[in-house]
Amino acid sequence: MHDVVIVGAGPVGLFLACELGLAGCSVLVLDREPEPHSPFKAMPLGMRGLSAASVEAFYRRGMLHQLLTASGVHDDPGADPDAREPAPPRGVGHFAGMVLDPAQVDVAALPYRLPGPAREGMLTHLEAVETLLSEQASRLGVEIRYGVTVSALAQNEESAVARAGEREYAARWVVGCDGGRSAVRGLAGFEFVGTEPQFTGYTMQATVADGEKLGFGINLTPTGMYLRLPHGHIAVMDFDGGAFDRSQQPTRDHLQAVLRRVSGTDVTLSDVHLASSFTDRAMQTTAYRRGRVLLAGDAAHIHSPLGGQGLNTGIGDAMNLGWKLAATVHGHAPDGLLDTYTRERHPVGAGVLDWSRAQVAVMRPDPHGQAVQGVVRDLIGTRDGTTYAFARMSGSSIRYDLGSEHPLVGRSAPDFRLENGPRLGDLMRDGRGVALDFSTDGCLRGAATGWESRMRYAAGPARNDLGSGAVLVRPDGVVAWAGESAPDREAFERAAGHWFGPPAI
Structure with a gap:
């Protein structure tokens, strides 16, 4: 078994x-x-x-x-390991077909990030x-x-x-x-449980006879959205209420009709090599x-x-x-x-x-949807709006409620780097948790005894400790506990026991 x-x-x-x-x-x-x-x-x-x-x-x-x-x-092109601040993102993505400008992301406003x-x-x-x-x-x-x-x-x-x-x-x-x-x-x-679909989407690899009629990239139209990428990759979203029967394979004629309706062109698909459909059922x-x-x-x-x-x-x-x-x-x-x-x-x-x-x-291709789209376009065109969207899409806004008010706890741990030592990411390769002790005297060294098989201990000053004296990081990279400049040994032991069980005898 x-x-x-x-x-x-x-x-x-x-x-x-x-x-x-x-x-x-x-x-x-x-x-x-x-x-x-x-x-x-x-x-x-x-x-x-x-x-x-x-x-x-x-x-x-x-x-x-x-x-x-x-x-x-x-x-x-990741961030320079020795940079003082994290590098801005090279790409952000889109929200509802509206492409976001990475230059608008306020890196300083993103919570607790370090270069890595x-x-x-x-x-x-x-x-x-x-x-x-x-x-x-x-x-x-x-x-x-x-x-x-x-x-x-x-x-x-x-x-x-x-x-x-x-x-x-x-x-x-x-x-x-x-x-x-x-x-x-x-x-x-x-x-x-959830909600039923509003659209049917199609993704295909196809040959377009008159490709000049279609724009490349994301194209938001009054009737839906289509995406055109190199190598014949096309995706289309048709607001039909999810009516297409996904048990059947979409034909060339059907795909061409949908693409024409959404793109507002009379484009011709001379051949469809691969195709599948999806919906927004949530x-x-x-x-x-x-x-x-x-x-x-x-x-x-x-x-x-x-x-x-x-x-x-x-x-x-x-x-x-x-x-x-x-x-x-x-x-x-x-x-x-x-x-x-x-x-x-x-x-x-x-x-x-x-x-x-x-x-x-x-x-949605109706007056209400179009009105909301105009408002959202204005909002995500701002620095705060783009930063908010990026934080949501990148995962950096995720914070679990672990019962602590410390701002680091519950977040993905920054990539702390010890002076003349390893990075946190390098210490996590074996799947164990990590106790990082930034105190000058390694005051948590003895407290970590007993959890060696489940937790790695590393001590020394960090290049940037973000104001913490120590952090306990779970194996999934989430900060489970953080101490001040003089870490509380008893609080550390309670946190270690809470997440890793009793220490080995």
């Missing part, structure tokens, strides 16, 4: 598998597809944007360089991400099986069993990372755990791809869940630790759904 069976070998399932494998868990990943490669995962249709928070997750696990290389990014190797975001493609993660998972002893369709699920107080045909896969825990049409979600009886499970079954990524929440939040939210789920589930498997998790997964990540997912709904409302 495995410790964990993960259903779904997409980026979220594979990232979670890597987290669990890094912690020494026995992990099996099952995927219904017969093999991992698909033209929809490669460029151009597989192109995805990774937010700053997602790039940071790869950096903290020592995979950033490989990710950049696999994504065709041969230079790393992690970029503010990047473009990649699913094949690059999945190949990197599957190779890492294999190195960590994770087994991945393709062509396995889970058709039944049972659980008791001790274990859960996923059935595929006549084969049963038993584990102490099962995690559904099997996408928006999750089998695990339905079989385990999760409640899935749904979320009411909880992310039922007994010994958990959900992450699109299995737990679906929404439109506007703003590119789906993959990034899923990676955040995996980063948050991995260390908590591993601690539970190994028996040293404090009471209630696994329940904090839903408590912390469900509000994040709900916020992403609302961010998606807001964009759809702004894009």
Whole structure:
């Protein structure tokens, strides 16, 4: 019996598998597809944007360089490691088809950031991400099986069993990372609630006979939006109430009619090589755990791809869940630790759904939508408006309520760098938490004794400690506790016990 069976070998399932494998868990990943490669995962249709928070997750696990290389990014224009302030972002993205100006981002207003190797975001493609993660998972002893369709699920107080045909896969825990049409979600009886679609979207790789009739980039029109990129990549959003039957393959004639209507041109598609459809249906499970079954990524929440939040939210789920589930498997998790997964990540997912709904409302091709669009365009054209949007899309505005008023607690930890020493990101590669002690006498050294297997201790002055004397960082990179210039040893020990369980004897 495995410790964990993960259903779904997409980026979220594979990232979670890597987290669990890094912690020494026995992990099996099952995927219904017969093999991992698909033209929809490669460029151009597989192109995805990774937010700053997602790039940071790869950096903290020592995979950033490989990710950049696999994504065709041969230079790393991240912030200068010795810069006094973080560099401004090179790109921001868009809100409801309205492109944001990165020069308008007020870097100084973003909370608690320090320069470091992690970029503010990047473009990649699913094949690059999945190949990197599957190779890492294999190195960590994770087994991945393709062509396995889970058709039944049972659980008791001790274990859960996923059935595929006549084969049963038993584990102490099962995690559904099997996408928006999750089998695990339905079989385990999760409640899935939300709103119905306003539009049907299409993405295609096509040959355009008269390409001069279409603009490149994002084009917001009175009837919808279309996106045109190199290599024949076109996406279209048609406000038809989600009427297109997604069980059928869109034909060339249908795609051409939709593109003509949305673009307001008589453009001709001479050939369509690949095509698929999607909607802005926005749904979320009411909880992310039922007994010994958990959900992450699109299995737990679906929404439109506007703003590119789906993959990034899923990676955040995996980063948050991995260390908590591993601690539970190994028996040293404090009471209630696994329940904090839903408590912390469900509000994040709900916020992403609302961010998606807001964009759809702004894009609606009616007088009300157009009126709101004008107001929003003015707002995001300001420095404060662009900064707010960037903070939402980059993940830098996320802060978990961990019961502390200290402004660092609950946020993703800045990339602290010790004088003549390592960066925080480098200290996190083994998946343990980190206690950074900036005090001159290393006063927390003795207090950290007993948690060595779960927490790394590093001491010394920092190049910029942001006014803190010490910080305790969880394995997912979130600040769990922060002390003043003279850290309180007892407060540190309470925080360590709260998140990492009792110290080893």
